[in-house]
Amino acid sequence: MTPSAASDEPQLEAQESADIAGLVPLLQRIVTARVGQHPAAEDIIQETLARVLAAEDRIEPGMLEPYAITTVRNVIASMWRKDDVAARNQHRMHDPSESVEAAELLVASEEQLAMTEALARLTDRERQVLLAHEVSGLATQVLADEVGSTAGAVAAQLKRTRARLRVEYVLALEGTEPPTDRCRAVLLALSSADRRRQRELDSARHLLECDVCARLSEPLLDRAPERPDEVRVPIGADPDIVSARQAARELAVRAGFVGADLTMLATAVSEVARNIVRFAESGEVSIELLARPRAGIRVIARDTGPGISDIDRALQDGFSTYDGLGLGLPGARRLMDEFEVASAPGKGTTVSMTKWFEKKG
Numbered sequence: 001m002t003p004s005a006a007s008d009e010p011q012l013e014a015q016e017s018a019d020i021a022g023l024v025p026l027l028q029r030i031v032t033a034r035v036g037q038h039p040a041a042e043d044i045i046q047e048t049l050a051r052v053l054a055a056e057d058r059i060e061p062g063m064l065e066p067y068a069i070t071t072v073r074n075v076i077a078s079m080w081r082k083d084d085v086a087a088r089n090q091h092r093m094h095d096p097s098e099s100v101e102a103a104e105l106l107v108a109s110e111e112q113l114a115m116t117e118a119l120a121r122l123t124d125r126e127r128q129v130l131l132a133h134e135v136s137g138l139a140t141q142v143l144a145d146e147v148g149s150t151a152g153a154v155a156a157q158l159k160r161t162r163a164r165l166r167v168e169y170v171l172a173l174e175g176t177e178p179p180t181d182r183c184r185a186v187l188l189a190l191s192s193a194d195r196r197r198q199r200e201l202d203s204a205r206h207l208l209e210c211d212v213c214a215r216l217s218e219p220l221l222d223r224a225p226e227r228p229d230e231v232r233v234p235i236g237a238d239p240d241i242v243s244a245r246q247a248a249r250e251l252a253v254r255a256g257f258v259g260a261d262l263t264m265l266a267t268a269v270s271e272v273a274r275n276i277v278r279f280a281e282s283g284e285v286s287i288e289l290l291a292r293p294r295a296g297i298r299v300i301a302r303d304t305g306p307g308i309s310d311i312d313r314a315l316q317d318g319f320s321t322y323d324g325l326g327l328g329l330p331g332a333r334r335l336m337d338e339f340e341v342a343s344a345p346g347k348g349t350t351v352s353m354t355k356w357f358e359k360k361g
């Protein structure tokens with residue numbers, strides 16, 4: 001027998017952690033009901049908890065449970081989708097890199113269409129300010145001066161516009177119109193992480209009742225932190241070459257690169273990273289997305305290695321300082337639009353190279 005009085009105590013202090021702990025049995029019930037004793041069941045629960053915790057400070061406390069329920073459904077659904085794609089791609093397994101690339105491009109073009117559609121749904125004014133800021137790079141103060149407003153007011157407006165754009169974007173990507181009058185308001189409250197508004201709209205209940213909002217809540221809440229336009233990859237060993245290449249690909253896709261250009265850029269990045277591993281042991285590759293004068297990617301590879309005494313010779317075609325593996329610096333130069341090497345014996349080497357995006361057709 002346990003003292004029964006204890007269980008009637010309000011658990012105010014332990015509220016937060018008890019909420020999270022209380023989610024586990026709930027999730028276990030849902031996962032068991034949906035996938036039975038599937039070997040991935042435990043992973044699904046953990047993945048869901050991780051996502052809920054990541055979104056915790058953007059939702060009001062009362063929404064933890066409904067959000068967990070919708071998230072676990074999404075995790076299960078995306079697991080089935082992945083299995084499905086894998087099964088459909090089985091016949092292409094002789095060249096996995098090619099099918100991965102094709103899938104990436106397909107996703108990229110779907111995302112681009114959805115973004116175009118989402119932009120079209122903003123008001124003219126919202127679109128103008130957003131594009132002037134994000135594409136033309138006008139500072140909030142400049143925009144404020146133009147309309148006799150303050151930089152703070154323009155920044156707040158931009159924040160609201162971005163939240164709205166995210167809502168329209170996930171709707172366009174999904175290809176649906178929300179089923180009720182309340183949906184857009186709920187989605188916007190989630191997208192802008194406005195907890196007071198979420199409460200006013202009783203978003204928690206809505207998420208449980210509305211399948212569309214339940215599905216869309218996740219990309220809105222679980223959004224990655226703003227993607228940086230510059231990525232630095234420390235280079236010390238072979239696996240870092242792959243990381244540098246992947247980082248370059250990701251940024252390049254955002255710049256609009258596709259097909260052969262994408263491959264050339266990624267290869268050039270591999271080569272300069274490989275150079276660091278072979279000759280300098282450690283260094284860094286930084287990859288930057290350029291918007292002006294047009295879209296492009298700038299790559300800077302730095303190391304503190306022995307340096308190159310004869311740069312001209314090192315850049316000659318056919319000059320390979322390491323046994324014919326890879327293309328070396330001359331190869332990287334051919335793959336890029338601009339290429340520069342600064343080096344001195346004992347001072348390390350810096351390779352700067354740029355590839356510009358050219359619209360095809």
Ligand SMILES: [Zn+2]
Nearest residue numbers: 178183210213
């Ligand atoms: Zn809804």
